[in-house]
Amino acid sequence: MSEIDAVIDLMRRRYACHAFRPGVAIAEEDLQAVLEAGRLAPSSFGLEPWRFLVVRNPARLPELQDACFGQPQAVTCSALVVILASVADMDPDSATLRTRLAREHADDFAAGLAAYRQFHAATDTRAWANAQCMLAAMQMMLAATACGVDSCALGGFDENRIGALLGIDLKCEAVALLLALGRCAQGPGDKRRVPLAQLTEYR
Numbered sequence: 001m002s003e004i005d006a007v008i009d010l011m012r013r014r015y016a017c018h019a020f021r022p023g024v025a026i027a028e029e030d031l032q033a034v035l036e037a038g039r040l041a042p043s044s045f046g047l048e049p050w051r052f053l054v055v056r057n058p059a060r061l062p063e064l065q066d067a068c069f070g071q072p073q074a075v076t077c078s079a080l081v082v083i084l085a086s087v088a089d090m091d092p093d094s095a096t097l098r099t100r101l102a103r104e105h106a107d108d109f110a111a112g113l114a115a116y117r118q119f120h121a122a123t124d125t126r127a128w129a130n131a132q133c134m135l136a137a138m139q140m141m142l143a144a145t146a147c148g149v150d151s152c153a154l155g156g157f158d159e160n161r162i163g164a165l166l167g168i169d170l171k172c173e174a175v176a177l178l179l180a181l182g183r184c185a186q187g188p189g190d191k192r193r194v195p196l197a198q199l200t201e202y203r
């Protein structure tokens, strides 16, 4: 199979799993591969505005399921990766921001920081960081498929409750997405997608 066929095949095979087989552990190397795929995601200014919190303790899952409006994936999964968007760390005056920006603007840090400061003042940092977390999530889901691990992105959650349960300071970080991982109890459904011709316009 050519490389592009392999990539498209992976995308076709990934599907949102709505119920996992409980009690099936995910191999440590698979979990690490999924997290590494997230780490490698691209980010605006190369700032990597994310953090991954892995919940593997099954005793913690029922309360998290509750905070996900009772969705079964959240309690049947083998691991729940909580993708946190770094909001406070993206402040132009934060130490993290300056360290990371310096990697991209080694030659002229002052000019890079001035440009970033302007951008930051005009941007909804929370939404901007959240959007980038989705890129990390997508890479993680594809990596999971490649490892034979099923996944479900969970955007349906009460952020305040997740924050309280996991001790996340929501003034500093946002809960971007939960990623449930495990072995699916059901097979894939049909891939329902709008035909490309309806989505694409060439000028």
Ligand SMILES: Cc1cc2nc3c(=O)[nH]c(=O)nc-3n(C[C@H](O)[C@H](O)[C@H](O)COP(=O)(O)O)c2cc1C
Binding pocket: 014, 015, 016, 017, 018, 071, 152, 153, 154, 155, 156, 157, 177, 191, 192
């Ligand atoms: C940002 C985002 C949030 C999602 N949230 C949920 C969710 O809370 N619960 C759920 O069952 N599926 C959720 N999904 C999965 C979608 O429902 C699913 O990807 C879509 O129906 C297409 O199906 P497929 O992924 O199997 O191709 C989410 C997907 C994305 C991208």
